[in-house]
Amino acid sequence: MELNYKNLLPFESPIAELYKKIEELQKMAKSGKIDLEEETKMIAKRIDVTRREIFANLTPLQTVQIARHLQRPTTLDYIGQIVEGFEELHGDRNYSDDPAMVCGIGKIDNLSCVIIGHQKGKNTKENIARNFGMAQPEGYRKALRIMRLGDRFGKPIIALIDTPGAYPGIGAEERGQAEAIAKNLRAMAELHVPFIAVITGEGGSGGALGIGMGNRVLMLEYSIYSVISPEGCASILWRDATKANLAAAAMKITSKDLLELGIIDEIIKEPLGGAHHDLKQTAQNVKKTVLNNLKPLLSMSSRELIADRYNKFRKMGIFAEA
Amino acid sequence: MTISIHDFFKKKKEKSNQPPRDKLDIPGDLWVKCYSCNSTIYNKDLEAALKVCPKCNYHFKLSASERIYFTLDEGSFEEINAAIRSRDFLGFVDSKPYAKRLEEAEMKSGLPEVVVTGEGTIKQWPVAVGIMDFGFMGGSMGSVVGEKVARLLEHALTRKIPAIIFSSSGGARMQEGIMSLMQMAKTSAALGRLRENNIPYISVLCDPTTGGTTASFAMLGDIQIAEPNALIGFAGPRVIEQTIRQKLPPGFQRSEYLLAHGMVDIVVHRKNLKKTLVYILSFLDYKGS
Numbered sequence: 001m002e003l004n005y006k007n008l009l010p011f012e013s014p015i016a017e018l019y020k021k022i023e024e025l026q027k028m029a030k031s032g033k034i035d036l037e038e039e040t041k042m043i044a045k046r047i048d049v050t051r052r053e054i055f056a057n058l059t060p061l062q063t064v065q066i067a068r069h070l071q072r073p074t075t076l077d078y079i080g081q082i083v084e085g086f087e088e089l090h091g092d093r094n095y096s097d098d099p100a101m102v103c104g105i106g107k108i109d110n111l112s113c114v115i116i117g118h119q120k121g122k123n124t125k126e127n128i129a130r131n132f133g134m135a136q137p138e139g140y141r142k143a144l145r146i147m148r149l150g151d152r153f154g155k156p157i158i159a160l161i162d163t164p165g166a167y168p169g170i171g172a173e174e175r176g177q178a179e180a181i182a183k184n185l186r187a188m189a190e191l192h193v194p195f196i197a198v199i200t201g202e203g204g205s206g207g208a209l210g211i212g213m214g215n216r217v218l219m220l221e222y223s224i225y226s227v228i229s230p231e232g233c234a235s236i237l238w239r240d241a242t243k244a245n246l247a248a249a250a251m252k253i254t255s256k257d258l259l260e261l262g263i264i265d266e267i268i269k270e271p272l273g274g275a276h277h278d279l280k281q282t283a284q285n286v287k288k289t290v291l292n293n294l295k296p297l298l299s300m301s302s303r304e305l306i307a308d309r310y311n312k313f314r315k316m317g318i319f320a321e322a
Numbered sequence: 323m324t325i326s327i328h329d330f331f332k333k334k335k336e337k338s339n340q341p342p343r344d345k346l347d348i349p350g351d352l353w354v355k356c357y358s359c360n361s362t363i364y365n366k367d368l369e370a371a372l373k374v375c376p377k378c379n380y381h382f383k384l385s386a387s388e389r390i391y392f393t394l395d396e397g398s399f400e401e402i403n404a405a406i407r408s409r410d411f412l413g414f415v416d417s418k419p420y421a422k423r424l425e426e427a428e429m430k431s432g433l434p435e436v437v438v439t440g441e442g443t444i445k446q447w448p449v450a451v452g453i454m455d456f457g458f459m460g461g462s463m464g465s466v467v468g469e470k471v472a473r474l475l476e477h478a479l480t481r482k483i484p485a486i487i488f489s490s491s492g493g494a495r496m497q498e499g500i501m502s503l504m505q506m507a508k509t510s511a512a513l514g515r516l517r518e519n520n521i522p523y524i525s526v527l528c529d530p531t532t533g534g535t536t537a538s539f540a541m542l543g544d545i546q547i548a549e550p551n552a553l554i555g556f557a558g559p560r561v562i563e564q565t566i567r568q569k570l571p572p573g574f575q576r577s578e579y580l581l582a583h584g585m586v587d588i589v590v591h592r593k594n595l596k597k598t599l600v601y602i603l604s605f606l607d608y609k610g611s
Contacts, residue, residue: 030609164535167564168557173575174583178536178556185510186517186542205494205503206537213507227494227503227534232561236414237496250414251499264498313511316473316504317465322405 008277009065010052013255020049049270054259058222060248060257064230066222067201068164068289071276073283074133075102075117075160078200081283082108082290088287089146091138095175098139100131100167108158112114114150116143116211117160120201134167135207137180143211144184147191156194156294159211164229166207181210188213189310192302196290198268199223200275215309216293217263219255220282221270225263226253263316266293372592380550381592383529385431385440386455393596399442403473407434408466412499416470420497423459431457435466435489439474441481442597445446448605450478451488452487456530461491463535464498468505471539475523482611484522484603489540492558493533506538513542516546517553522606524599527554527577527586545602546586548577549595574579 005016022043029036059068066072077088083106091097102119105112120126120133127133137145143159150157166177188195188211197214203225219225228236230248237239252258255267268289271278297305358380362470368375372392373382384392385419390399414420428434436459439452454461454473473489478485494502516523525534525543529552537556548554555575563570573579590598 091460091516126425148511168562170562170566170570170574173555173562176541176585178581179541179585181537181556182506182510182539182541185507185538186514189507189511189514190518206506206534209506210537213511225500227510228496228497234497240415246416250412250416251496253500258500261500263504274568302329310511310515313504313507316508317469318409318411318498319465319469320407320409322407 007068007069007071009312011065012051012273015047015048017044018050022047026215026319027061042305048272059245060224060254061230061245063222063254064224064244064248066274067224069124069274069276072120072162072201073094073275074122074278074287075119075162075200077279078160078283078286079104079106079115079117080107081280082287083113084108084110086115089149090142092141092145092278094141096136097122098136098142100133100135101130101139101143102162103142103316105149108287111291111294113156113158114146115158115160116146116164117200118207118211122163131167132161133202134165135163135210136167136169137175137177138171140166140180140184140210142176144180144187147184147188147195149210150193151191155192156196156298157191157214158290159195159197161197161199161203161208161212162201162223163204163207164202165204166210181206184210185213189313190306191309192295194297194305195309196293196297197263197278198286198290199225204229213309213313215297215305216265216313218266218268218286218289218293219258219264220268220275220286221255222274223255224253225255225258226251296322326416329413354390357382359543372395374592376575379550379591381529381551383456383490385457386433386453389453390442390451392592393440393488393599394444394449395446399440399451401438401440403439403470403475404434406466406470408464408498410497411501412497414497414499416497423497426461427457431455435470436461436463437467437470439477441483444603445600447600448481448483448601448608450474450481450483450485452485454488454490454528454535456490456492456528459495461489461535462493462495462502463491463505464495465472465505467491467495468508471505471509472512475509476515478521478523479516479519480611482521482608484524484606485516486524486526486529486599488526489531489535490528491531491533491535491540493535503534506534509539510542513539513581517544522608524602526599528552530554532556532558541585543587545588547595547598548580548586548589550577550589550591552577552584554580 017200086106090106103116118133195214197212199219230244233247234243275282356375359378360379410420528550
């Protein structure tokens, strides 16, 4: 079996311990030529049980760590698995091409779609190139251009969301980060085609919502969706960024909580240990759930689709009225 | 009997039962210190100048009622959806429970929520108007702000009258979690309907307007007006400074900076704001159904 501790998170240390034991047993087996297969099997079983236990009792902040895992599949990973003949389309036609936002066309199960999504990297070099998945205004404008391409030519839109947030920088402000996101929100409400948004990792605030107003909003099991990062919330409301665990719990940011709140429509199952343990399986789950949710939308008229989307977001909000 | 000036002011303060109007450092009710230039201003002069410092043109933040008083025809404002209240549906507790914060905000601002919405006239031109009051929890947008703004826009649509929103907001209300984020979607979608039906929307950006409020209805005006020197942005300046680890350029995220970068149509001194709105309203020429 593969002993990969590198990808284990701090809270998975009991699993790392068991991995070490297996490693020791394997060494002993090699040197002493004794058969320790039974013992190894038992420990492997214990790893499975321990992992199930850990993942059944994840705290919200642990879920955040999985959602941000450096090896977590990215938009291009999913595209590679589920989109046939993906052709990336570049640029916002105004300023530049934002590598933190990937857009293009292709087929999912023989259905022509436009695909947009934030793109993170898997190491420092890639992350610098992709700006850690934090899009600039031109990223949002490119996404809008491609959404409108789908809109005009009758192709469904699939958005894959994975961003810490829209980039907070001088240039981003100067070029209208707020305006770009606001315009996307207004425009997404008016799209005539089916639109599915999937939160695959981090759903970071306005940067996530900026491409996320789907007729259906789906969420991978261990992804998060939040108005502000737990650290940001903690440093403002608790005046202490180390209280992120409290903020993460208080804000209700996990897929389970958001399903209960009616913010998302369906949770997409992840393999045990998280999406990064099995990209193929996760991608298949994503594909299947997206197609299932797309099906009823495909038979709706554009007027119905717009009304469906409008009503979905119009209803969101909890308040009292005398 | 002689009393010291200090006691004189103290007595006055005790007598007044009204909640403090603003965060102003007001000794009694007579004098105000300008936040910007520190000069002492006779309060009546400040009121007469629409709460703009006569010395340095600093625009004091206005409460919703002051904004209504300074902008709309006297007695014309009729509030709508006044009975919508926030609820602590997440049971959110940071250093204080959200429910307690709401109570305190109401005590402090004299308002039940951030935004006041309704219909009124400006020099006889009918408008659907929303005013955000920064004094209530930093003008933060939760479910109630989103709902009241959406209903206001729907009201404008039904009545076929222009909508005007005066924004002043620190952004989304964290105590409502993701639900506050969704208000951006809700209000922007409602603005889409106005746009589709050619109902004008004027956004007036007041100090400060940041975060989710900027990234939704505040930046979607057919005409974007900013009060001078208002802080307007997506991310707050501190967040940006921490992210990029360099000093921000002078005037960054202020109205005039946004004007220079093409993000607002006009920057208008408060003394000319009503005149400008009247001009735009007469240009648009929407008299209502």
